[in-house]
Structures are given as C-alpha cells and as structure tokens.
Amino acid sequence: MIRPIVLYGSPVLRQRAEPVTPDDPELTALLRDLWDTMYNANGVGLAAPQIGVSKQVFVVDAHELQSPEEEPFKQAFINPRLISTNDLCTGYEEGCLSIPGIRERIYRPTIIEVEFYDESFHLHRRTFSGIVARIFQHEYDHLMGQLFIDYLSPIRRQLLRRKLKEIAAGEVEAHYPMLHAR
Ligand code: ZN
Numbered sequence: 001m002i003r004p005i006v007l008y009g010s011p012v013l014r015q016r017a018e019p020v021t022p023d024d025p026e027l028t029a030l031l032r033d034l035w036d037t038m039y040n041a042n043g044v045g046l047a048a049p050q051i052g053v054s055k056q057v058f059v060v061d062a063h064e065l066q067s068p069e070e071e072p073f074k075q076a077f078i079n080p081r082l083i084s085t086n087d088l089c090t091g092y093e094e095g096c097l098s099i100p101g102i103r104e105r106i107y108r109p110t111i112i113e114v115e116f117y118d119e120s121f122h123l124h125r126r127t128f129s130g131i132v133a134r135i136f137q138h139e140y141d142h143l144m145g146q147l148f149i150d151y152l153s154p155i156r157r158q159l160l161r162r163k164l165k166e167i168a169a170g171e172v173e174a175h176y177p178m179l180h181a182r
C-alpha cells in the first residue's frame with residue numbers, strides 16, 4: 001500500500017526509532033508499504049519514520065544510481081547498526097523524500113561496516129562503499145531522528161529557512177502523497 005510520506009517538521013522524523021522484534025505482526029505489511037511507497041515516489045531509499053512508523057526498518061534500491069558494471073543493490077534493513085566508517089569523506093548532492101525540493105552537498109564517509117537483519121531475521125555483517133554506503137547512512141540517520149540538512153552549516157541552513165517552513169506547512173509540490181504536521 002502506498003502511504004503518504006511524512007514531511008519535515010513532523011515530530012516522528014525527530015524520534016529515535018524502536019527496534020523490531022522477530023514476532024512483530026506488522027513487519028511484513030510495513031516492509032511491503034515501504035517498498036510500494038518508495039517506488040511510487042521514485043526514491044532509492046525509505047525509512048519507516050518517513051511513513052509515520054517509529055521502527056528501525058528501512059529499504060534501499062540503489063540500482064538507478066549505480067554504475068552498469070555494479071551488481072544492482074536491493075535490500076531491506078531491520079535493526080541496522082553502523083559499526084565503523086573510514087576516515088575519508090566525500091561530498092554528494094543528497095535529497096530526501098521528506099524534504100522535497102531541497103538538494104544539498106553532504107559529506108560522508110565512503111566505506112562503512114554494518115550489521116543488520118533481513119526480512120527473514122537473518123543477521124548480516126557487510127561492508128558497503130560508494131552510493132550504497134551513502135544511502136545506508138542517510139536512511140540510518142532517519143532511524144536516529146537525524147536529517148541530512150542537520151549536516152549543513154548554520155549559514156546554509158539559514159538560507160533554507162523559508163523553504164523548510166513552507167515544507168513543514170505542506171506548501172510544497174511533489175508527485176507523491178505527502179503528510180505535513182500542521
Ligand atoms: Zn531521507
């Protein structure tokens with residue numbers, strides 16, 4: 001089911017999401033809704049808080065941003081942990097379905113080691129680099145109540161203030177259903 005995407009300004013985007021238990025009766029439906037909602041919005045990743053569910057779940061399908069020689073990456077992440085990162089950061093212009101119309105260059109580590117459960121609750125430990133590492137960190141931040149604009153300089157944020165206010169009030173256009181706090 002396609003659900004409306006919660007916009008910047010909604011308290012759920014600032015909460016720390018709760019871990020999921022293997023017997024969670026809502027997990028299957030939650031994953032299905034995340035995939036449906038992400039693909040409908042042409043996103044490459046979507047975290048549960050973005051559809052109003054404060055649980056540690058996100059989905060990623062990176063294939064549109066990967067190079068043709070890379071293996072297409074698609075994965076559901078449950079209770080993920082960021083274990084370590086390298087020291088090298090690179091900049092990349094990020095956007096967020098919860099903050100439509102804003103794209104900003106964000107610096108993040110390029111290689112990360114992570115642990116997560118898949119939809120069958122099997123534990124994985126993996127190393128990601130490139131665009132997959134980038135998307136993982138962006139979505140993982142959502143589970144911590146953090147947004148990509150938090151990394152911007154105070155001056156840059158000040159310049160975006162009016163636009164962010166409009167988004168929080170729902171005064172924004174996008175091609176997918178949205179839900180604003182006020
Ligand atoms: Zn986002």
